[in-house]
Amino acid sequence: MNTYKFPEGFLWGGATAANQIEGGFNEGNKGLNVAVVLPGGKARYDILTKPGFDFEIKPDQYYPNHEAIDFYHRYKEDIALFAEMGFKAFRMSIAWTRIFPNGDEIEPNEEGLQFYDRVLDELHKHGIEPVVTISHYEMPLHLVMEYGGWRNRKVVTFFERYANTILTRYKDKVKYWMTFNEINSALVMPINGLGFSIEKEEDRYQPTFQAYHHQLVASAIAVKACHEIIPGSEIGCMILFAPVYPFDSNPDNVLHALKEEQIFNYFCGDVQVRGEYPSFMNRYFKEHNIQLEIEENDLEVLKEGTVDYVGFSYYMSRTEKKEKAAEDASEGNIIGGVRNPFLEVSDWGWEIDPVGLRISLNKLYDRYQIPLFIVENGLGAYDKIEEDGSINDDYRIGYLQEHIKAMGEAIEDGVDLMGYTSWGCIDMVSMSTGEFSKRYGYIYVDKHDDGSGTLERIKKKSFFWYKDVIKTNGKKL
Numbered sequence: 001m002n003t004y005k006f007p008e009g010f011l012w013g014g015a016t017a018a019n020q021i022e023g024g025f026n027e028g029n030k031g032l033n034v035a036v037v038l039p040g041g042k043a044r045y046d047i048l049t050k051p052g053f054d055f056e057i058k059p060d061q062y063y064p065n066h067e068a069i070d071f072y073h074r075y076k077e078d079i080a081l082f083a084e085m086g087f088k089a090f091r092m093s094i095a096w097t098r099i100f101p102n103g104d105e106i107e108p109n110e111e112g113l114q115f116y117d118r119v120l121d122e123l124h125k126h127g128i129e130p131v132v133t134i135s136h137y138e139m140p141l142h143l144v145m146e147y148g149g150w151r152n153r154k155v156v157t158f159f160e161r162y163a164n165t166i167l168t169r170y171k172d173k174v175k176y177w178m179t180f181n182e183i184n185s186a187l188v189m190p191i192n193g194l195g196f197s198i199e200k201e202e203d204r205y206q207p208t209f210q211a212y213h214h215q216l217v218a219s220a221i222a223v224k225a226c227h228e229i230i231p232g233s234e235i236g237c238m239i240l241f242a243p244v245y246p247f248d249s250n251p252d253n254v255l256h257a258l259k260e261e262q263i264f265n266y267f268c269g270d271v272q273v274r275g276e277y278p279s280f281m282n283r284y285f286k287e288h289n290i291q292l293e294i295e296e297n298d299l300e301v302l303k304e305g306t307v308d309y310v311g312f313s314y315y316m317s318r319t320e321k322k323e324k325a326a327e328d329a330s331e332g333n334i335i336g337g338v339r340n341p342f343l344e345v346s347d348w349g350w351e352i353d354p355v356g357l358r359i360s361l362n363k364l365y366d367r368y369q370i371p372l373f374i375v376e377n378g379l380g381a382y383d384k385i386e387e388d389g390s391i392n393d394d395y396r397i398g399y400l401q402e403h404i405k406a407m408g409e410a411i412e413d414g415v416d417l418m419g420y421t422s423w424g425c426i427d428m429v430s431m432s433t434g435e436f437s438k439r440y441g442y443i444y445v446d447k448h449d450d451g452s453g454t455l456e457r458i459k460k461k462s463f464f465w466y467k468d469v470i471k472t473n474g475k476k477l
């Protein structure tokens, strides 16, 4: 037994996203979204980050998100397993295209609304609190093709309609919300978050930040609506947080790390928590020749729509150096940087750094002084089924243990932490690679990279371990 004291009512649970678990990509009148045009395989990350993607479905190509793990038909079985682990909370997202198949309709799709009624009711039946992300990497494809994604101001209105529809429909079923998943990640992966592919590298800045402005306004509108429609609700932002370390004490590297941290880690959160653009952005906009079109009421809207908590994902830290040689690169790390010689890496090259989680919690709480919620964290790894059918994922348990200890330490540091939903509580499609073999779950799903598999669910060793963690409120790790 250790001494960590997690608060009463701490929201232990797991996290998912509709496009990575549901499947049923064209069932129930659902429309197509950006996730269904992404192929599987390691090339996917290049597609997400490099210019020139065409958003076409090709007849000879396999698309892993189409069936995913079939949560659409198996949600009862899956939620029963989450309940068996004792989940207090389940983070899920609503697929915009189940509710507005093209994104620009006036009337929502009742069949889609009913699907989430059933899922939310099932969670409540088991005493699990839903934590809902309004938009998790799955913009309607029609809005991408016809409107150019978030570059187009009209998308703000479409999103407002979508958000109001689900906030109103589920007002008695959902207390905890988040607007856009990893909103800052579009600085490196514009397709996922902003719904367009840049044409040329040098043209990245102006469209990206104009699209961001629209998305930040839309987020603030949804936050305000949430407070009005659901008194007592809590709605957060959701940031991909990877604390930036300077490679060494060379002041040039320290400054470079600080600047990278401002733009990537803090820009969006500052707007969403404080209700205004941080002053460091003025210089950045000037230096990158960015001229934002800001409408008359926008700044007021941002002020009125500040969030109640900071949701964030944490997988890794990032180490920065001003002058980088190609061989310094930390290849696996999703947001770049140079290799940190003190850290081990996962099977996918993601640097493993539990201390970085404590650092992140301290940095975020020092800056914002509102509750924090870790809504993603976990280890993507290859799992093996033993001859007796067991899956002994001690490496995953070890990873999670160290990160939960870091949370306990941060709470002792004075951080107000409201919950922890580890990523991929059940195996699913990987966002960055489209693989099924990159597994995060406590529950194994028999589904493979070529699309084969029975979809059978199997409890891993970590399933029983996490059950104890929750039961003892983090005392037994």
Ligand code: BG6
Pocket: 017, 020, 137, 181, 182, 240, 313, 376, 380, 423, 429, 430, 431, 432, 433, 438
């Ligand atoms: C986060 C995303 O970036 O990381 C999730 O919000 C994603 O959608 C998770 O699945 C893990 O990344 P990956 O690429 O290993 O699935």
